[in-house]
Amino acid sequence: MELFNFQTPSSVAELLIAKANTNAWLLAGGTDLIPQLKEGRRKADLVIDIKKIPAMNGISELEDGTLRIGAAVSATAIAQNVDAIRSYAALASSVALIGSRQVQNRATLGGNVCNAAPSADAIPALICYDAMAEIEGAEGKREILVEDLFTGPGRTQLNPTEVLISFLLPLQSERTAAAYQRFTPRREMDIAVAGVGSRISLDADGKIIAARVALASVGPTPLRAASAECVLMDESPSSQLFEEAGVAAAQDASPISDTRGSAEYRRHLVSVLCKRTLASATNELLQDTWT
Amino acid sequence: MSKEILECSVNGEQQSCLIDRRDTLLELLRTRLQLTGTKEGCGNGNCGSCTVIVDSQTVCSCLMFAVEAQDCEITTIEGVASVGELHRVQEALIKHGGTQCGFCTPGVVMSAVGLFAENPSPNESDIRLAIAGNICRCTGYEKIVKALMDVADPKGAD
Ligand SMILES: Cc1cc2nc3c(=O)[nH]c(=O)nc-3n(C[C@H](O)[C@H](O)[C@H](O)COP(=O)(O)OP(=O)(O)OC[C@H]3O[C@@H](n4cnc5c(N)ncnc54)[C@H](O)[C@@H]3O)c2cc1C
Ligand code: FES
Numbered sequence: 349m350e351l352f353n354f355q356t357p358s359s360v361a362e363l364l365i366a367k368a369n370t371n372a373w374l375l376a377g378g379t380d381l382i383p384q385l386k387e388g389r390r391k392a393d394l395v396i397d398i399k400k401i402p403a404m405n406g407i408s409e410l411e412d413g414t415l416r417i418g419a420a421v422s423a424t425a426i427a428q429n430v431d432a433i434r435s436y437a438a439l440a441s442s443v444a445l446i447g448s449r450q451v452q453n454r455a456t457l458g459g460n461v462c463n464a465a466p467s468a469d470a471i472p473a474l475i476c477y478d479a480m481a482e483i484e485g486a487e488g489k490r491e492i493l494v495e496d497l498f499t500g501p502g503r504t505q506l507n508p509t510e511v512l513i514s515f516l517l518p519l520q521s522e523r524t525a526a527a528y529q530r531f532t533p534r535r536e537m538d539i540a541v542a543g544v545g546s547r548i549s550l551d552a553d554g555k556i557i558a559a560r561v562a563l564a565s566v567g568p569t570p571l572r573a574a575s576a577e578c579v580l581m582d583e584s585p586s587s588q589l590f591e592e593a594g595v596a597a598a599q600d601a602s603p604i605s606d607t608r609g610s611a612e613y614r615r616h617l618v619s620v621l622c623k624r625t626l627a628s629a630t631n632e633l634l635q636d637t638w639t
Numbered sequence: 640m641s642k643e644i645l646e647c648s649v650n651g652e653q654q655s656c657l658i659d660r661r662d663t664l665l666e667l668l669r670t671r672l673q674l675t676g677t678k679e680g681c682g683n684g685n686c687g688s689c690t691v692i693v694d695s696q697t698v699c700s701c702l703m704f705a706v707e708a709q710d711c712e713i714t715t716i717e718g719v720a721s722v723g724e725l726h727r728v729q730e731a732l733i734k735h736g737g738t739q740c741g742f743c744t745p746g747v748v749m750s751a752v753g754l755f756a757e758n759p760s761p762n763e764s765d766i767r768l769a770i771a772g773n774i775c776r777c778t779g780y781e782k783i784v785k786a787l788m789d790v791a792d793p794k795g796a797d
């Protein structure tokens with residue numbers, strides 16, 4: 349590993365000054381960055397530990413009901429947070445899939461998103477809840493949908509001076525439920541061959557008034573399955589409908605073939621996981637077994 | 640210029656050491672502090688043999704820079720037993736044969752100690768999840784799980 353300087357800023361202002369240095373890398377949990385530095389896949393002149401910055405830590409509910417999660421909050425802290433478990437169950441359960449307990453104790457939500465792996469397990473749930481990323485850099489602040497952050501494998505549209513401060517999860521309408529499931533050959537400690545997050549919101553008559561389907565590991569970035577969402581809109585939940593949504597989602601995917609699975613297999617997984625996550629969300633809403 | 644003074648507590652003892660910023664916590668423990676009970680298997684977070692407890696949380700010490708441990712309280716396998724008395728997790732692993740070559744054992748013990756500190760009566764699936772990040776080449780896990788079930792519920796039927 350090359351030599352690097354190390355800083356531990358205690359405010360966002362200090363962080364932004366440090367980040368203005370060329371070749372400065374933020375260190376959150378380090379579960380992606382440290383192996384990358386060790387293996388020489390990244391070189392850093394400056395490593396900036398963000399875990400001591402209050403604005404990037406902590407989970408809080410804002411006045412309008414939005415849940416704000418600091419970028420440097422750990423997977424374990426989210427998985428154990430009562431507000432997250434109650435209102436954003438798909439996120440709380442998806443962060444609990446990241447590696448092992450040891451990894452979850454370090455890994456942060458911001459790191460999962462900024463590392464921008466197409467297989468990142470926390471991203472589909474964030475997309476399903478229409479989460480916004482609060483970003484700050486040399487040119488000021490901006491907020492964008494998490495969905496719009498990704499430009500390629502390992503790449504986001506953050507410019508070199510920018511950092512991700514927090515995630516804003518809007519209050520969900522009353523009859524809303526979501527789920528994320530992934531397929532891995534091993535139950536734990538494995539990378540998703542495919543992953544699907546789904547969210548539906550129902551009106552008083554039980555009709556679907558909002559739907560989100562987000563896919564992991566089946567494209568160069570996390571993807572939204574727009575045609576699957578179209579299939580679901582204005583319909584009532586049924587296994588037939590979810591079957592059709594699954595078929596549409598498989599078409600929305602643009603997987604590659606690699607050692608973990610062929611493109612065709614991945615499309616099949618998408619259709620099955622789409623169906624299952626929709627059924628799971630519906631179960632939760634209708635509070636009884638639903639097939 | 641790559642050196643830094645690190646102050647932390649290791650197994651209850653205050654330490655002040657000059658470290659290289661590139662050192663992982665694992666390197667600090669094994670090389671500088673000679674606490675070689677903590678093992679290095681993979682060096683990238685996959686095997687869990689380097690598991691230690693930092694401020695009440697289990698972590699892979701290979702995935703943490705030593706500088707990140709500034710002012711932290713660290714417990715390694717050497718700090719688990721009290722004088723002359725093994726921790727009940729260690730007793731149970733011996734009793735049930737939950738250790739063979741022993742390479743994974745320090746990490747397994749640390750994960751289990753972390754689990755019981757958080758949840759005194761975990762069920763089998765809690766136990767399996769807690770040690771999912773600890774790879775064992777020898778035991779096939781059954782005897783480790785049995786041992787930890789015994790700790791969770793010593794009166795439980797075998
Ligand atoms: C054994 C093991 C198993 C794993 N299993 C999984 C898994 O099952 N699913 C999964 O999705 N991932 C998995 N991962 C990958 C990793 O743990 C996650 O992606 C994790 O969420 C990364 O978070 P971190 O805080 O450790 O990121 P870091 O390594 O600290 O940072 C990751 C990247 O994001 C940048 N960054 C971090 N925070 C910010 C910020 N606020 N603003 C701008 N840039 C930032 C860093 O500079 C770096 O480039 C695994 C890793 C290991 C080692
Ligand atoms: S050596 Fe740290 S997890 Fe394998």
Ligand code: FES
Nearest residue numbers: 739740775776777
């Ligand atoms: S006892 Fe040999 S690796 Fe577990």
